[in-house]
Amino acid sequence: MQDVREALVDAALTRWPEYRWRESDLHRGAFHLVLTAPGGPSLRATLGRCGRERSRREANTLLTLESARLALTIPRVLDGPHWAESPRTWITSLTTVPGSPTDDLTTCSVPRLSAYAETLNTLRAASSTCGNSLPPVRAWCGGDQWPDIVQRDLIPRLEAPVGAVAAERVESLLETESHAVPMLCHGDFGPHNILWSEGKVASVIDFDHACIGDPALDIAPLISFHGASSVTSLGSPEEIQRAMLHRATLPLQVAAAAHLAGLGQLRDHALANFARRLAERTLFDPAGKTPS
Template identity: 40%
Template structure:
């Protein structure tokens, strides 16, 4: 979806107090984000097949999170969503700060991660019962079947068993884990920072109640297991490694559901490359068996 006059015009008609023609436009895999200059609002535009149902799910998450006190602020819903024939959009508050990039994350802010995730673990799950199941953004409970029946046949023959094994290992690892709030795409890219202090969380559309290892898995992709060993116990890291092994398959399933062939094939290629290079669990090549309980 391109940033076009139609989108700008509808935004200007719906929310005329903001300078939409001058807005910064960011294109993600499943969204377009518009940020008017000098303003405190963000427009999230949900695109691709099934956009209306996905928008409803995302807005439900925003509303649920607004009713609880999280360790960091999250965007608030400012207006009910609007829907056209091609997209749905909703307006949320803009938080101060900016994400860290790769260069900014040296040294790795491991203690900040630990404190935020500890705060997640202290939340009362009963107050967040309306959150979706894990991986709702890529199929939820149907995700393993989507991978097995629709995506595995697209993988090279030598990678197919590896994909099925990665899914089985993940489902077995998370089964006994207690349920806690998970951001779902946790990392320095979705944490806002000022002067290297965390100030907010964004992109909460993957939020769920699930295994807390879900939120450690993206940190492994960013920093590697070795950088995290000082603040997370080995049992948690081993589970997180099994989650990390399937992240590309999760993206591939989400892309398949929205009919994005290019992203689907790119994600499947990432999975195959990681499997063949021995970096499925950790970008530095460590394996779950390397982290034996102390």
């Protein structure tokens, strides 16, 4: 990791020499590396294949949300994406936004629920201003090809009974979400992507999965952190039911995205996660709750 950090620092200094990149912090996500300069911007670097396509899609999403005057503080694209020969990846410069991540990702207090609801309402209110400029639902893991990727490339890697359930979960989700009224969705709306200040939401980050889709999609990650019973105030009973169906397929979405990016270890980890949740009967909800 140190060699990668040094290569990213050198790439950042070449393009944006006015910032103190040598003092920067490096954070690793599932599909990106993020380098943050003290008092300066952040640099995002893609991991795996298809970096150009992914970086452009992610940058265009932020530009669309900025032009829509979204009533939230989110990162803005400063420059890029650009190819960095070393460490052979695509890099984009983004503004650093205020706030800090919470140390407690699982507690779901009344103030936190209220903050979630307010932020989700802000997103949904901006649905009409984004038009058709955002990527399609699940573009990050294959878009409308996602079911085929699961069937062709992922299910053969699962034991037969698990693979059959995976196919059933995908089919059920697609049928159920077709009845939802599409709205602006963050796509990975969890406490890990919300920055806080003095108990309030200061910023929202990581809009890589943003789309116009089923609003229950944004409740699904919250179920993973807090459980379905804790987030019932964030949607209608029908939305909570759909959110559990979304949650059941999240490992299959991560696995598909990792497969497309050539990140085999992450793909296999996600598939093992799906199989484990199935065995533990926690596909839909960490506490074992199931949709009716």
